[in-house]
Amino acid sequence: MNIALLPGDGIGPEVIEQTVKVVKAVGKKFGHTITFKEAVVGAAAIDATGNPYPDETHEICLQADAVLFGAIGDPKYDNDPKAKVRPEQGLLAMRKKLGLFSNVRPTFTFPSLIHKSPLKKERIEGTDLVFLRELTGGIYFGEPRGRNEQGTKAFDTNVYTKEEITRLARMGFEFAQKRRKLLTCVDKANVLATSRLWRETVQELEPEYPDVKVEYEFVDAVAMRLIQWPKAYDVLITENLFGDILTDEASVISGSMGLMPSASLGTDVKLFEPIHGSYPQAAGKDIANPLATVLSAAMMFEYAFDLKDEAKAISDVVNLSLAEGVVTEDIAEESKPSKTSEVGDWLAAQILK
Numbered sequence: 001m002n003i004a005l006l007p008g009d010g011i012g013p014e015v016i017e018q019t020v021k022v023v024k025a026v027g028k029k030f031g032h033t034i035t036f037k038e039a040v041v042g043a044a045a046i047d048a049t050g051n052p053y054p055d056e057t058h059e060i061c062l063q064a065d066a067v068l069f070g071a072i073g074d075p076k077y078d079n080d081p082k083a084k085v086r087p088e089q090g091l092l093a094m095r096k097k098l099g100l101f102s103n104v105r106p107t108f109t110f111p112s113l114i115h116k117s118p119l120k121k122e123r124i125e126g127t128d129l130v131f132l133r134e135l136t137g138g139i140y141f142g143e144p145r146g147r148n149e150q151g152t153k154a155f156d157t158n159v160y161t162k163e164e165i166t167r168l169a170r171m172g173f174e175f176a177q178k179r180r181k182l183l184t185c186v187d188k189a190n191v192l193a194t195s196r197l198w199r200e201t202v203q204e205l206e207p208e209y210p211d212v213k214v215e216y217e218f219v220d221a222v223a224m225r226l227i228q229w230p231k232a233y234d235v236l237i238t239e240n241l242f243g244d245i246l247t248d249e250a251s252v253i254s255g256s257m258g259l260m261p262s263a264s265l266g267t268d269v270k271l272f273e274p275i276h277g278s279y280p281q282a283a284g285k286d287i288a289n290p291l292a293t294v295l296s297a298a299m300m301f302e303y304a305f306d307l308k309d310e311a312k313a314i315s316d317v318v319n320l321s322l323a324e325g326v327v328t329e330d331i332a333e334e335s336k337p338s339k340t341s342e343v344g345d346w347l348a349a350q351i352l353k
């Protein structure tokens with residue numbers, strides 16, 4: 001297996017480093033030869049080449065069997081709205097050029113962490129839902145975008161084609177068929193033309209999947225119901241921006257942003273990334289939670305290589321680390337939290353035990 005590593009910025013390199021330890025341990029235990037090739041992306045790539053997603057990085061991704069991505073983003077760009085080149089452009093260009101149209105973002109609870117969520121135990125215990133966030137369309141990419149000549153007016157355009165909606169929705173139906181057979185289409189069809197096309201398209205597909213029950217809900221209502229009664233959901237499909245926002249919200253159910261993994265799937269190579277960002281306040285401090293990225297590697301074994309035992313070996317040791325309290329400060333109890341690097345070492349050692 002040839003894996004491209006894109007650590008990126010902030011805590012990205014630290015969480016990727018721990019994940020590599022875990023992936024290497026899995027390779028050793030199960031007898032896989034795994035090679036890694038590192039490439040720059042984000043602010044690190046701007047510093048090195050002027051381009052947040054250089055051609056060389058793209059080539060390395062295309063040649064890989066899977067990509068592991070850390071995070072991008074740097075306060076020097078976040079605080080300068082006039083910056084012409086931004087790390088986030090690298091992330092978006094990467095998703096677009098690699099054809100990663102579906103970002104699979106599961107939300108689940110960890111038995112030993114239920115009490116870390118600010119939400120009531122009985123509401124969240126047993127939550128098991130998955131968002132399929134459309135990733136290469138919508139307002140993130142629509143044209144025209146920009147400002148008027150005077151710079152006093154700014155605009156973004158939300159665009160979706162039927163084809164873009166159909167391929168994401170079909171994936172949603174297929175996920176639902178393998179799970180609890182409930183699909184929720186999240187939109188704002190009472191206001192937006194794009195959302196009405198989403199609703200219409202999904203309605204047209206319904207007869208092809210008679211075993212799947214489909215519900216249509218407005219995004220504002222889902223924002224509320226998601227934390228009020230998360231167990232009401234199974235598979236949710238939605239556009240790029242709504243999915244971005246709702247999945248950060250959903251991370252509260254599990255207890256920390258540092259826990260939630262994702263898989264970006266599409267037409268070509270598959271990419272695996274935590275849902276969190278570069279958490280600049282923690283960069284270089286060895287305190288960030290590496291588990292979202294480690295669990296993204298579990299998704300890699302499952303989705304890219306169809307190796308379920310290897311994926312389970314990772315999720316099992318993650319659960320063990322949580323139960324035994326070998327965790328970073330965001331989820332640690334009063335006892336001394338472990339460092340990012342200590343969690344990585346512990347997980348790798350456990351896998352090889």
Ligand SMILES: NC(=O)c1ccc[n+]([C@@H]2O[C@H](COP(=O)([O-])OP(=O)(O)OC[C@H]3O[C@@H](n4cnc5c(N)ncnc54)[C@H](O)[C@@H]3O)[C@@H](O)[C@H]2O)c1
Pocket residue numbers: 011015070071072073074075078088091256257258273274275276277278279280287288289290292330
């Ligand atoms: N996919 C990505 O690369 C991605 C995603 C989101 C944000 N960003 C970028 O990251 C930068 C920071 O953005 P932000 O502060 O809004 O989001 P963020 O996800 O980096 O951090 C938000 C908060 O979540 C928590 N958190 C995030 N990751 C954690 C981890 N591994 N362990 C423990 N706690 C964690 C922290 O409390 C943090 O303050 C920005 O430049 C933004 O553009 C990148």
Ligand SMILES: CC(C)[C@H](C(=O)O)[C@@H](O)C(=O)O
Pocket residue numbers: 073088091092244275277
């Ligand atoms: C950094 C940003 C462009 C990105 C997004 O909005 O997709 C992030 O929030 C994410 O969730 O991966």
Ligand SMILES: [Mg+2]
Pocket residue numbers: 244245248275
């Ligand atoms: Mg986000």
